[in-house]
Amino acid sequence: MNRPTLRDVAERAGVSVSAVSYALNENSTFPLAEKTRARIRRVAREIGYVPNSLARSLKNRTARLVGVILDKPLANPRYAAIVEGLSRGAAEEGFQVVLLTSRDHGSGVDAVRGGQLDGLVFIGHDDHVVPEALAAAVAEHAIPFGAIDCGRADAAPPYTAVDLDYAAGVDLVVERLAADGIRAVTYVRPDLLSHAERVREQAMLDALTGRPEMSLSVLQTGVTAERLGGFERTGDYAAYRAELGARLAAALERVSTPPAQTAFVCSWGSDVETVLATVRRQDPGYRVAGLNRGALEPAQWPGLIHAEMPLGEAGRACAAAVVRTARDNAPAVHQMLPPALVG
Incomplete structure (x- = not known):
């Protein structure tokens, strides 16, 4: 299946190819109506369009870093195991992970858009799942993104989700x-x-x-x-x-x-x-x-x-999937990982 093009977005949104280009260019100063801009971006997300310039920059980017959003202490063995798995999965793809200590999710989004990071991973816990504002920013800017232990793998969100059964x-x-x-x-x-x-x-x-x-x-x-x-x-x-x-x-x-x-x-x-x-x-x-x-x-x-619970494997699988999305424009992965009985 061919990757969607600017023309595909334009036809679906009922606008010109130029309007699509303006709407998807963050640096554009062309006076496009906000309603039209929002409609074009929504259509682009729905059909999976990624701007060629973004795809090229992701492939050529030298940061090779994935940001990890976690507000739990790594002294907890559970989260240490997940982060260790993330590090292993990223390393297998030639990348590294960096822990984002700030709870300001916007800073992680800005770091990806600015080229300091190649993607983001959010580690959930209890009922702390992907915040709506973060999910919206990820979708709007086509950010390679994955969520771990957010209870969403069976719901097929528009980003990588790895959960525990x-x-x-x-x-x-x-x-x-x-x-x-x-x-x-x-x-x-x-x-x-x-x-x-x-x-x-x-x-x-x-x-x-x-x-x-x-x-x-x-x-x-x-x-x-x-x-x-x-x-x-x-x-x-x-x-x-x-x-x-x-x-x-x-x-x-x-x-x-x-x-x-x-x-x-x-x-x-x-x-x-x-x-x-x-x-x-x-x-x-x-x-x-x-x-x-x-x-x-x-x-x-x-x-x-x-x-x-396969905590390390959850981290490894999520990191690998996010890297492949960033580097190769690979589709999101949705997995529910089963545990093993020990003893």
Whole structure:
């Protein structure tokens, strides 16, 4: 399929080729009506037109840098793994990544338009997804762009989207526990209503609804979005872990199934260590699982399992796709990456 031309845009928008050229040239001072300019740009986006001058500049650009927009600390292993994957994916294509510390998304857009960067990657979290203003700027200026963990891969946005299949992680864990004879599951989850938590909780309900021999109870950890922000600012989790241990101890008093048939499934991998230490002090037969990888190595803890999300692979795939869009005008990539069961 041939790449759309200026004439294609002109015919679709009902204007002259000259008008299209003026509308798409950021430096043009030709007095074109704003309504007409907006219509032409919308049509150009819809049919995937990229100005030849922009395509040439992207191929010849020497910056070879992709900006990464992240407002979470890299001390968090989750985001460190994603950024490491981004670096690896960019390096495989001969590019590098640079972390944008400013939350001003406009500066990243300006850096791409000015030639300092070749593209942008946005790393989502919780319900923090691509801001509307950033998505609009990316579309308006045909910026090579990718989003990670924004819950949009199945919606096919007009840019690269790489997401994680949280529901598949739940299915893997529940299937293993059922095969191991578990009959009672306590789901340990934060008091957050993020996209990932909604997906996990619904998947847990669906998985156990199909297994009437297994019961489900929910233990909320007390972590809200506000408390999570405080943890990230201070790095002090001691009080929270003590609180979680107390909640678990109270929950254990209500457990009526034998330890060998009882499992505690943690939505957060970071909770696994506290849960494991607490429940196995009472009886080493209790099973513990995580829907994300925690700090503990399953090989060192018999019976411990977790669904390992492909964080590094998500970064690698997104970076590679954004670079190829910048360098080769390749189309956007939409991927939902499945986890692996470890342990």
